[in-house]
Amino acid sequence: MDFLGLLQILDSTLRLATPLLFACLAGLFSERAGIFDIGLEGKMLASAFLSAAAASYTGNVWLGCLAGIGASLMLAAIHGVASITFRGNQLISGVAINFLASGLTVVVGEAWFGLGGRTPQLMGAARFQEIDLPFAREIADVPLLGPIYANLLSGHSALVYIGLLCVPLTWWVLYRTRFGLRLRAVGENPAAVDTAGVSVVGLRYAAVMICGLLTGLAGAYLATALSAGFVKEMSAGRGFIALAALIFAKWRPWYALGATLLFGLLEALGNRFQTIEVFDITVPTQFMQALPYILTVVILAGFVGRAIPPRAGGEPYIKER
């Protein structure tokens, strides 16, 4: 494999890691506040559908993106009501949201477009266009750095750059603001936050809604940037992979970037090399496709070091009366 081939793989790594990155940061906000969210997958799917539907209807990808975020926020609100207000089981709520999204997207999609659950192909302004970073063409001929800048970093859609910017932003919010301190505290010891006179319910709702916003971006990216339209079950387990990446990253933003890039690389390799020959044995395509899922299990098995989740994660907070 030559240098340009390597750049191509890294380029698609970045593309494929972006939805995982959004979802992983979304899960980070939610879980740091003590709310487990198995429903990332469903929210991503709902957002992908509605963003593609709205983009094809209005012809404007930004309106589509907004609609997708709206869909994701709706499901996030359901998760919040179930797990914060009514103190239900957060896992069950998340599972319900996943099924709800995979059912509703097809039912509504079929009723609106009649294309077997797809949305019409998105074209032109209904899709996120690739952005050339400044001077990309001019320095493309510089050895080594030129191709890296022009081929790898430049030429992605706006959401890729927004995703990358979200990493330092998340870090800043969590570790450098009062809100972030309280958010982290509410995931470790909600009673202490409550004693300090800060609303546990309010903080957790805020976290769940930020999670909805970010998964909305992940879904919109899937349907309007990575591909050109919605396809049934297009999230393909990315929500769960993002959760595994979150555990791998030990609930920290910069590590989340690394973890999602690793999964992106794996997916990119699986797409690029449909079959690989190892010692005269042909590794089947299906194995390459299952690789991200297998790696998820390996990472969860903790062969990469001990990961300690936020202590109050998954437990509803009951205020003493």
Place this chain on the structure above:
Amino acid sequence: MNDALPKWADIALIPLLNLTLALIVSGLVVGFIGEDPFEVLSLLIEGAVGSADGWSYTLYYATNFIFTGLGVAVAFHARLFNIGGEGQAMLGGLGVALALLYVPWPHWSLALLAAMTGAALFGAAWAAIPAWLQARRGSHIVITTIMFNFIASALMVYLLSRVLLVPGAGGSPETARFAAATNLPAIGDLYALMGWGCVERPIASVCRAPLNIAFLLALLAGFAVWALLWRTRLGYEIRAFGHSEPAALYAGISPTKIIMVAMLISGGLCGLMAINAVMGEAERLVIDPVQGAGFVGIAVALMGRSHPIGICLAALLFGMLYQGGGYVEFDIPAISREMILVIQALVILFTGALDNMVRAPMEALFLNRRRPEPALPTSATRSDGDPKERKVEP
């Protein structure tokens, strides 16, 4: 507080209210896409239970859901959330196919025993890895079982398209048909035996209905699960572990053992679903023999309060939804099969996650009704002058 509600309200009223809410929201969804919810409902009931033909399909689907529902419920009792029923049932199908394809069984009863062993073993094996990872490495069983669903479907595609494929199957990845001697007795055979006539219909007909002897096996499995959980030491340990892990640990119950055993039983039960779908219905292994039944098991177990009787009733309900849903789709194409997924999600949401939303007001209602009892004499004097009201008072 468990004693705030009378027992009948806890096991019947609350699930019914939750179900009603789920159906109302589903009706709103149907209305939203421009169809008449009441027409859909009446078509659904007609298709599911309006005829012997409908019933025979409804019970066939219910059989699948009893198996997966029981599987999920056994794990629930140990406070484990097994979302991997789908993958475990797929592997169960593989176990059935391997047991039936390579041995010339003389009679279906022997083949059934072998297939059950294969199905349960393969299903349990697929649950064993996530269970071990949960028990020893603390990996989140929800995520690992979901990943094993994806891995199972990749494995099935590989095996069916490369290894078990019959030459000349017309491109669709499936195994050869099982030998005719292994076919399970189906409802049509009973009709022929008793000399009852059955009408050939285009959509659903008793003569060709897939309902088979596995239905009785499912009921037996329900009884076995009840006996295991409430009448054996192991069942007690599973339930104790589910109620409180520290207490179970203090009582000398090994968490590793309980997690492993509960998940093996859970996976085995989900795998047994393949007896019905692969051996009874398809009579060969096709690419997706499970068709979401593993996930329906979650809704069934939640609605049935993880008790075999409740599970059988909830499975019947979902059997009706599946069969009736197909019937509705035939008449109103706008209502696609995924509508069932929506209803399933809403049932999980209302019975599982939003349970307190219904429970809290009901508890308040029952507490209010109970409160006047000790203050009976004063309330009797207060309501003097009204003979009607006095008569009502006990």
